[in-house]
Amino acid sequence: MDNRKFEKISKALSDASRLSILQQFKKKQDCVYCTEVHDLLDLAQPSISHHLKQLVDAGLLIPEKEGRNLKYTLNETVLDDYITSLQRLKL
Amino acid sequence: MDNRKFEKISKALSDASRLSILQQFKKKQDCVYCTEVHDLLDLAQPSISHHLKQLVDAGLLIPEKEGRNLKYTLNETVLDDYITSLQRLKL
């Protein structure tokens, strides 16, 4: 993973709202819907859209359209690649 | 590790200059001096001071005074804790 991608993922992980979204996946054990995120966070709809976009752009979430709804799954591969890059920082 | 600490570390990792600083530890295999960072990055001295402060505040670097110089060591424990938190995000 190059430095730009690493920075982008780090930035995506550096916000309380986005961290809550990611932690929601653990609770749901599968996928998370856009609407659920709206219930989870006390933020206006465009703000949620913005945060989800950042997580998708970083590659951490995979979006999938289901009619009018939007379903997200966690991309564990990207998370693993990020962890590998962190391990490499160690001496 | 609580979410605030996680966010702080993520933010510290989300900048090109700070990432370069951390990668310098790999090259040096031990510690890094403030002066070396000044040579490494094409930034004014106060900017470097600012970046190093953020890495120290996040707990990633441990500062140690050596006369007029400042020596930094990488805190691998914090890095490991951060990695553990990331692992926990996985399903």
Added chain:
DNA sequence: TCTAAATATCTAAATGTTTCAATTAATAAG
């Protein structure tokens, strides 16, 4: 003590991020 070197702090400009109201786009259901 005086000077030079290394680092920190203060201040301000430039830039980036977060947030929401308003609007738009897409789709499902009647």
Added chain:
DNA sequence: CTTATTAATTGAAACATTTAGATATTTAGA
């Protein structure tokens, strides 16, 4: 086709971060 629902986009305000110049602090050495 019309309406309601879900999500994205636009535009702007509030806030935070990055950067550097000027200045202050600390310490080493003459």
